[in-house]
Amino acid sequence: xxxxxVSNLKPGDILDNQGLRDTFGCxxxxxxxxxxETNTLxxxxxxxxxxxxxxxxxxxxxYTGMGSxxxxxxxxxxxxxxxxxxxxxxxxxxxxxxxxxxxxxxxxVHLSGEPYFESQNDIEGSLRNVCVFPLKIxxxxxxxxxxxxxxQAFTTKLKQAYRLSDEELERRxxxxxxxxxxxxxxxxxxxxxxxxxxxxxxxxxxxCQLCKEPAPFMNRQGEPYLEVxxxxxxxxxxxxxxxxxxxxxxxxHRKMHIVNSKDDVEVLLGACKL
Ligand SMILES: [Zn+2]
Ligand SMILES: [Zn+2]
Numbered sequence: 239x240x241x242x243x244v245s246n247l248k249p250g251d252i253l254d255n256q257g258l259r260d261t262f263g264c265x266x267x268x269x270x271x272x273x274x275e276t277n278t279l280x281x282x283x284x285x286x287x288x289x290x291x292x293x294x295x296x297x298x299x300x301y302t303g304m305g306s307x308x309x310x311x312x313x314x315x316x317x318x319x320x321x322x323x324x325x326x327x328x329x330x331x332x333x334x335x336x337x338x339x340x341x342x343x344x345x346x347v348h349l350s351g352e353p354y355f356e357s358q359n360d361i362e363g364s365l366r367n368v369c370v371f372p373l374k375i376x377x378x379x380x381x382x383x384x385x386x387x388x389x390q391a392f393t394t395k396l397k398q399a400y401r402l403s404d405e406e407l408e409r410r411x412x413x414x415x416x417x418x419x420x421x422x423x424x425x426x427x428x429x430x431x432x433x434x435x436x437x438x439x440x441x442x443x444x445x446c447q448l449c450k451e452p453a454p455f456m457n458r459q460g461e462p463y464l465e466v467x468x469x470x471x472x473x474x475x476x477x478x479x480x481x482x483x484x485x486x487x488x489x490x491h492r493k494m495h496i497v498n499s500k501d502d503v504e505v506l507l508g509a510c511k512l
Contacts, residue, residue, distance in 0.1 A: 241276050244331070249381035251343040253333070258341055262331070270304050270316035272328075279319050279328050281347075281373075284335040285391035290368070291358050291410075294419040297380075298350055299332065303369035306361045310369045312353055317369050324349050332373065336387035344381055350374035359406070385425035428472040434483055438466045442485035447509040448502060449490050465491045469506050481510050 243261045259266055263275035269290070271280040283292040283301060290302035303310050303317040312321045323330050330348065333341040351372040358368045399407060444453050444462035453462030464485040470476030484506045486494065494502060 244276055244278060244329075247331075247343050249343055249345045249375075249377075249379050250383070253341045253343065254339060255341070258333070268304070268316075270320065272316055272319055277328055279316060279323065279330045280333065281316075281320070281330060282333050282335060282341065285394055286335050286338050289359060289361050294421065296419055297374060299347070299373045301332075301371045301373050302358065303353075303371060305368075307366070308360065309367040310355075312369055317353075320349070320371055321353055321369075330373070332375075334391075336383070336391050342381065342383065342387070344375065345379065346376040347373040348376050380422060382422045382424045385423040388421055388423050428478070430472075431478050434478050434480060435466045437480055438483040439464055439485045441480075446487035446490050447484040448486055448494070448505055451487060454487055454489070463488075467491050467494055467506075469503060469510070484509055 247261065253261065255266055258264065258271075258280065262271070262273045262278050262280050264271035264273040264278070264280045269282045269284065269288070271282070272278075273280065281301065283299065284290075285292075289306065292299060292301050294300075303312075303320070304315055305311070305317070310317060312318060319326065319328055320330065322328075329346055332344040332347045334344055335341055349371060353369050353371045355367045356370055357365045360366045399410075402410070442464055444464070445451065446453065446464060453464050455463050457463045465488060467484050467486050468476045468478065469482050469484060472478065476482050490502075494506075
């Protein structure tokens with residue numbers, strides 16, 4: 239481990255826990271990991287298994303400090319290191335976890351404002367005061383994150399939200415940041431054949447091939463509105479061919495992506511053979 243390994247890291251690099259230890263010489267656990275060997279503080283914003291409500295607002299990460307029960311303190315352990323990090327010479331490096339055990343390197347960060355307090359639930363579900371550190375990426379390079387990762391983080395939060403009490407959900411929803419932040423993401427786009435798409439729509443003749451009802455509305459050109467669906471999803475290696483495409487009403491299309499029942503798939507396979 240050396241400061242060289244640290245400076246070779248690029249935003250978007252993904253490390254496992256061992257890689258994190260090897261690079262920084264930090265402890266193998268915790269959300270804030272101080273290393274004296276590389277004079278760094280590694281901080282982890284975990285979107286998978288964390289009680290902390292970290293969030294990006296514009297280009298500032300509002301990062302929750304250490305301490306899983308009771309009120310947190312700026313004097314406590316690495317909260318203190320982070321509080322003083324603009325003056326103490328400790329380089330702060332941020333990782334985010336979108337997928338269990340995968341640490342995505344975001345970059346070196348610095349405090350962009352005074353730490354402040356807010357109330358969040360502790361591990362037992364009772365409200366307490368936590369320290370929140372506003373952090374900004376120091377360099378110019380921001381990582382481009384896989385779109386699926388960012389969506390995964392949203393889904394994880396959504397699951398937590400469904401479990402909250404009515405009061406707590408109301409409290410969080412009404413104190414939301416109003417203007418959504420943005421993150422730069424990349425996704426793998428399948429290039430689809432326009433002939434196949436047009437063919438599937440024409441073959442359907444304005445009728446959904448699952449529920450057999452006419453399209454629910456006309457588009458601006460006065461054509462029946464249907465959506466083309468791949469019976470074996472492209473993401474799962476399905477082919478972009480007439481044998482694998484059908485035209486569906488938006489309702490049935492959604493149903494196929496949410497439920498994808500065997501019976502419905504059978505119906506669609508049959509419709510393709512006509
Ligand atoms: Zn339908
Ligand atoms: Zn589809």
